[in-house]
Amino acid sequence: MTTTPLRAPRTADHLDLLESHAIFILREVVAECERPVLLFSGGKDSAVLLHLALKAFAPQQLPFPVLHIDTGQNFPEVLRYRDEQAASLGVKLLVAKVQDSIDQGKVADPGPMGSRNRLQTVTLLDAINDNGFDAAFGGARRDEDKARAKERILSFRDGFGQWDPRRQRPELWQLYQGKVNPGEHLRAFPLSDWTELDIWQYIEREQMELPEIYFAHERDVLLRDDMWLAVGPFVEPRPGETVERRVVRFRTVGDANCTGAVDSPADTIAAIIEEIAIANVSERGATRADDRFSETAMEDRKREGYF
Amino acid sequence: MKLATKDLLRLATIGSVDDGKSTLIGRLLVDTRQLFDDQLDAVVAASEKRGVGDLDLSFVTDGLRAEREQGITIDVAYRYASTPSRKFIIADCPGHVQYTSNMATGASTADLALVVMDVAHGIKEQTRRHLCIAALLGVHSLIVCVNKMDKVDWSQSAFQREVDEVQSLSSELGFKSVTIIPVSALLGDNVVDPSKNTPWYEGPSVLSALETSDAGSWARTTRGARLPIQWVLRQSGGGRTYAGMIDGNAFHVGDAVTLLPANIETKIRAINSGSGERGEAGVGLSVDLDLDDETDAGRGDLIASAPLPTVTKELTATIIWFGDQPLVEGQRLRLKHTTKVTPVRVQAITGVMDIETLVIDESSTLTTNQIGLATLVTADPLVVDDYRDNRVTGSFVLIDVVTNATVAAGMVGRASFF
Ligand SMILES: Nc1nc2c(ncn2[C@@H]2O[C@H](COP(=O)(O)OP(=O)(O)OP(=O)(O)O)[C@@H](O)[C@H]2O)c(=O)[nH]1
Ligand SMILES: [Mg+2]
Numbered sequence: 001m002t003t004t005p006l007r008a009p010r011t012a013d014h015l016d017l018l019e020s021h022a023i024f025i026l027r028e029v030v031a032e033c034e035r036p037v038l039l040f041s042g043g044k045d046s047a048v049l050l051h052l053a054l055k056a057f058a059p060q061q062l063p064f065p066v067l068h069i070d071t072g073q074n075f076p077e078v079l080r081y082r083d084e085q086a087a088s089l090g091v092k093l094l095v096a097k098v099q100d101s102i103d104q105g106k107v108a109d110p111g112p113m114g115s116r117n118r119l120q121t122v123t124l125l126d127a128i129n130d131n132g133f134d135a136a137f138g139g140a141r142r143d144e145d146k147a148r149a150k151e152r153i154l155s156f157r158d159g160f161g162q163w164d165p166r167r168q169r170p171e172l173w174q175l176y177q178g179k180v181n182p183g184e185h186l187r188a189f190p191l192s193d194w195t196e197l198d199i200w201q202y203i204e205r206e207q208m209e210l211p212e213i214y215f216a217h218e219r220d221v222l223l224r225d226d227m228w229l230a231v232g233p234f235v236e237p238r239p240g241e242t243v244e245r246r247v248v249r250f251r252t253v254g255d256a257n258c259t260g261a262v263d264s265p266a267d268t269i270a271a272i273i274e275e276i277a278i279a280n281v282s283e284r285g286a287t288r289a290d291d292r293f294s295e296t297a298m299e300d301r302k303r304e305g306y307f
Numbered sequence: 308m309k310l311a312t313k314d315l316l317r318l319a320t321i322g323s324v325d326d327g328k329s330t331l332i333g334r335l336l337v338d339t340r341q342l343f344d345d346q347l348d349a350v351v352a353a354s355e356k357r358g359v360g361d362l363d364l365s366f367v368t369d370g371l372r373a374e375r376e377q378g379i380t381i382d383v384a385y386r387y388a389s390t391p392s393r394k395f396i397i398a399d400c401p402g403h404v405q406y407t408s409n410m411a412t413g414a415s416t417a418d419l420a421l422v423v424m425d426v427a428h429g430i431k432e433q434t435r436r437h438l439c440i441a442a443l444l445g446v447h448s449l450i451v452c453v454n455k456m457d458k459v460d461w462s463q464s465a466f467q468r469e470v471d472e473v474q475s476l477s478s479e480l481g482f483k484s485v486t487i488i489p490v491s492a493l494l495g496d497n498v499v500d501p502s503k504n505t506p507w508y509e510g511p512s513v514l515s516a517l518e519t520s521d522a523g524s525w526a527r528t529t530r531g532a533r534l535p536i537q538w539v540l541r542q543s544g545g546g547r548t549y550a551g552m553i554d555g556n557a558f559h560v561g562d563a564v565t566l567l568p569a570n571i572e573t574k575i576r577a578i579n580s581g582s583g584e585r586g587e588a589g590v591g592l593s594v595d596l597d598l599d600d601e602t603d604a605g606r607g608d609l610i611a612s613a614p615l616p617t618v619t620k621e622l623t624a625t626i627i628w629f630g631d632q633p634l635v636e637g638q639r640l641r642l643k644h645t646t647k648v649t650p651v652r653v654q655a656i657t658g659v660m661d662i663e664t665l666v667i668d669e670s671s672t673l674t675t676n677q678i679g680l681a682t683l684v685t686a687d688p689l690v691v692d693d694y695r696d697n698r699v700t701g702s703f704v705l706i707d708v709v710t711n712a713t714v715a716a717g718m719v720g721r722a723s724f725f
Contacts, residue, residue, distance in 0.1 A: 014315065014394070019581045020593035024552040027537040027593075031606055031646070055581045056550075056593075059543050142385045146370025149384045152412075165371050168382055170408040170629055170713045172415040174552075175704050177643050179711040193396060195387050285345030295353050296372045 015202050019052060022190035025153060025176060026056040026137065029188045030063055032178040033135040036188075037128075039307060040066040040093070042078040043253035044210055045139030045191060047085070048199055051208055052190065053137070054089060065092040067136075069124050071116040072099045073234045073255040081211040096127035112234070115258055121306045125161040128185055135178060135186040138307050143195045144284055147299035153192045159183040161305030187307075196283050197276055204269045213250045216267040220245055227260030251283050316517065317396045319383075319417035321410060321441055323433035324402035326425045327454040329380050331492035332399045333364025335513065338499040341388045342367065364492070368399040379403055383413040392518045404433055407440070407676040408629040411716055414441050415702075419520055421513070422451040422473075423492070426465050427458055430472055436662050439678060442480040443625055443722055445698055449477060449485045450516045457491040461504040479665060480724055486516045530696045532556040532564075534610040535645035540595050548579065548595040549604060551646065554699040555692075557589035558596065558612065566602055567609045567690040568618040573600040607647035609690040609700070616692045616700055621654070622683045625694070625721050628673040630707070630714035634681075635672050640714070642685060644703035649687040651705065656681045665724060680721060694718035 030036055038053055040046045050066065057063055068082055086093035098116050101123045102109045110116060128136060142149045152171045155163060169177075178186050191199070203210065221228040222241045229235045231243050234257040248261035249272075266272045294300070320328035333350075336342055342350075346367075354363040357375060368384035369375055380401035388395040398413035414420060420441045424434055441449075451473050459465040466489045477485045488497055489505050490513060496502035499514045511519070538550040558564070562575045577597040578585045588594045596610060609616070628634045634653065642651040658667040659679040673679045694701030705715035 016580075016582070017315075017591050020552060020591055023581060023593040024537070027550060028646070031538055032648075052581075057538075057540070060541060143387050146368075146384070149368070149370055149386060150382050166373065166381060168409070170412050170704075170716070172412060172704055172713070172716045173698065173702050174416070175643050175702065177648075177704060177706055177711075177713060179641075179648075179706065181711065193385070193387070280344045282343035282345055285343060285349075295349070295356070295375075296370075299371060 015198065015205060018194055018198055019055075019202070021174075021193065022049075022052045023056040024174065025188060025190040026053050028176045029135050029137070029154070029178050029186070030057075033186065035131070035133050036064040036135040036137065037094075037131065037133045038064060038066045038137040039124075039139070040068050040082065041139075041253060042068070042074075042082040042085075042211055043139070044199055044203065044214060045141065047208060047210060048194075048202060049137060049139040049191060050085070050089070050091070051206060062091050065094050067094045067096060067127060069120045069127070070095050070097045070099075071120050071255050072097065073116055073257055075211070075213055075230070075253065075256050077213050078211045078253055081209075085209075094127070094131070096123050098123045101126065115255065117255055117258055118301065118306075121161070121301065121304050124307070125305050128161070133185060134180055135188055137188045137190065139191050140189050140307060141194050141196070141199070142192050145298045147296065147302055151189065151192075151302070153189055154178050155187040155189065156180065157185050157187060157305060161185070163302045163305070165299065165303070197273065200269060200273045200276060204273065211253065213253065214272070216247050216249045216265050218245055219248055219261065221248060221261055228262070229260060230256055232256060314393045315396065316393055316419060316520065317398070317417050318419045318421050318517065319398040319400050319410075319413040319441075320421045320423060321400055321414060321437040322402055322423040323425075323431040323437075324379060324404075326402060326423045326428075326434075327452075327492040328402060328421075328423045329365035329368045329399055331421070331423055331452060331454065331490070331498065331513070332386065332397060333367035334492050334495050334498050336367055336386060336388060337364065338495055339388065339390060339514065341386075381406060382409045390514070390518060395517065402433060402437075404436070404676060407436065410437060411440055411444070411627060411629075414444050414446060415716070417441075417444075417446055419448040419450065419517075420446045421517075422449055423454050424451065424469065425455050426453045426469060426489075427455060429469060430476060432662055435476065436676070438476060438480055439660065439662060439665070440627060442482065442724065443627070443678065443718060445695065447483040448520050449482050450513060450520065451485065451487045452490045452492070452513060453487060454490050454492050456489045456496065456505065457494055461489070463505075463507045466508070481722065484521060486510065486520070488513055488516065530555060530692065531614050531616070532558045532562070532612040533616070533692075533697060533700050534558065534594070534596060535647075535699070536604060536606055536608045536610065537646050539605055546597065547601070548597045549610060550593070550595040552591065552593045553588055554590055555697050556612065557587050558594075559587045562612055564598070564610050564612050565615055566598075566604050567611055567616065568688045569602070569604065569608065570618075571600065571602055573598045573602070575599075607645070607687075609645065611690070616690050616697075618688050618690050620685050620688050622685070622689070622691065622719055623721070624681055624683060624703075625678065625718045625725060626673060626681050626705075627678050627716045628675065628714070629716070631675060633672040633674045634715065639708065641706040641708055642683070642703050642717070643706060644689050644691065645700060647687065647689065648706075649685045649689070651683050651685045654682040654684050660725065667725065680725070683717075691719045693720040695720065695722070
């Protein structure tokens with residue numbers, strides 16, 4: 001039997017380089033900005049982002065808090081995962097609630113079944129403002145959407161949190177410059193160049209934990225707008241809709257009333273990787289009602305200051 | 308699945324507005340089935356809605372509302388593709404002169420430029436500007452698509468005229484590898500498969516040229532290993548390690564290295580990376596280095612192996628100016644080089660390039676999108692290599708002190724054609 005010597009030269013593979021680039025971005029932003037924060041939804045991308053952030057500063061503690069924008073319409077499994085991860089990784093978790101923005105009268109209450117997806121921009125911008133954050137790390141990837149495909153790795157936001165796609169800062173080489181004036185801030189996207197497949201291969205390699213809703217399970221669902229929505233407190237059958245029990249999993253994690261499940265028997269990371277490698281439908285196309293409003297739904301939300 | 312770095316090709320489309328860059332990328336992605344069904348459906352729906360035919364291929368990358376309304380690319384779109392032979396990161400850049408800084412953004416990380424030109428119009432001024440910028444940025448390989456061949460009835464002589472023009476310009480600019488292909492991005496000829504309309508052309512299609520071209524030139528250098536320090540990590544035992552991303556050659560445990568600008572010689576005791584300790588670490592890896600001697604090095608300093616870079620407060624540099632107002636002598640800005648930010652003053656502007664003739668004219672200012680030579684004086688010493696030896700330690704940006712906007716790309720030294 002042979003053992004691998006500790007110091008054997010090893011060539012860098014694709015995942016090593018993606019990991020390295022993301023770590024580089026995390027360190028640059030933390031070094032150049034005064035008060036960064038990491039936006040943590042409990043989804044797979046933000047889980048990878050948090051994992052990378054811990055690596056970037058190990059063995060020191062994470063030099064910034066993580067922030068969850070709680071719409072009040074989350075999957076309970078995801079909230080549980082969020083709290084467990086924060087506790088076991090020893091990171092400082094801040095939670096900003098859309099319900100508070102509603103109670104303060106800043107946004108109108110869309111009712112218990114109404115979507116709060118768009119409202120969370122207000123809660124997010126207030127949290128950034130109130131805490132004086134000048135940089136917010138997000139797990140967005142350029143392969144997710146045509147507007148995200150246009151965004152810089154360090155994306156400048158003005159005093160109103162707006163993204164102006166016509167006036168982005170040039171971003172040359174890997175010279176990420178993150179200086180902003182008071183009131184302005186940056187969004188930083190270390191996973192910009194990762195694809196959905198890269199994310200899953202990395203999760204497999206790093207043996208990361210994820211919320212169980214990513215894996216195949218039985219659930220009561222109903223078909224609405226061509227998507228399987230999970231029946232629960234935020235989705236009740238309307239007249240004409242029937243509830244079915246199916247084996248499904250979620251490809252993205254968002255609000256329970258606008259995130260669709262996909263029919264899937266994939267109950268391991270390896271099976272998910274196989275499934276994605278031959279998928280015909282994109283991640284957001286398969287699962288996100290919030291992108292179906294219009295041709296430029298994501299661009300419009302991003303302009304307002306969305307994630 | 309393990310992929311070596313050479314299996315990834317980063318490319319940027321360049322060329323003048325409306326010559327067909329986005330259409331070509333759309334064609335390439337559609338014909339190699341890189342789009343998901345819903346993405347293709349959305350492009351079809353948007354084309355119908357805007358009355359531009361069944362399928363406007365430029366909408367695959369032109370994803371912004373304003374881009375679709377105006378039919379031009381405004382900012383770079385990044386797309387990810389893979390074929391059995393390699394992975395691609397595609398930067399589809401805008402051609403319009405107003406968005407030259409966005410083109411430079413896309414080209415600054417490219418290994419290869421996919422040049423698109425309209426066969427009926429030849430090399431326009433903006434095509435020349437893009438080629439100059441790509442050459443200055445150190446892109447060595449070109450695939451030149453002589454596009455819209457359908458409009459000239461697949462004329463071999465029209466193609467040949469462009470071949471001669473492209474070859475003379477690209478040799479003047481010092482490109483090492485140039486492949487010239489007659490294509491119709493609109494109809495797909497010679498994009499993925501060889502075309503029946505060009506029996507006189509025996510070279511590769513765009514796809515096969517992309518699959519076989521040299522990748523990784525971005526990072527290749529033979530002049531020493533470099534680690535600009537980003538962050539100092541305090542270890543549990545009490546020591547410190549220096550974190551950053553490696554460029555140039557590899558570092559090995561036991562290597563003699565010099566800490567600059569302090570000029571302290573020491574040795575590497577250990578190399579840590581995201582996946583544990585390593586004996587060796589090369590370009591593009593984020594690591595932290597444990598050194599034999601305790602030093603007070605910090606962010607902005609550099610760890611290097613021989614041959615060593617130069618420590619200086621005065622730079623002769625090539626500048627691509629993006630500011631709305633002209634750059635003038637005596638102007639004060641901030642400069643970011645590797646992980647160091649320092650005040651800088653423009654001592655002198657020593658020339659500006661005439662894009663038509665590639666001759667350097669005298670000038671004491673640089674206006675928007677002009678390329679020139681300047682002498683800069685910095686407040687703090689910088690540790691630099693010539694850009695052609697190292698793209699990381701040889702590059703910098705200039706930053707407006709009031710708005711914090713990035714207003715120039717800078718390269719240490721000058722290219723041979725410049
Ligand atoms: N006849 C013909 N028309 C083409 C061809 N390729 C592109 N076009 C047309 O040329 C126009 C411009 O195409 P785009 O792909 O948007 O050009 P571009 O180079 O990306 O332009 P910018 O990004 O704005 O610089 C569109 O109307 C295309 O349909 C071709 O091979 N033949
Ligand atoms: Mg275009």
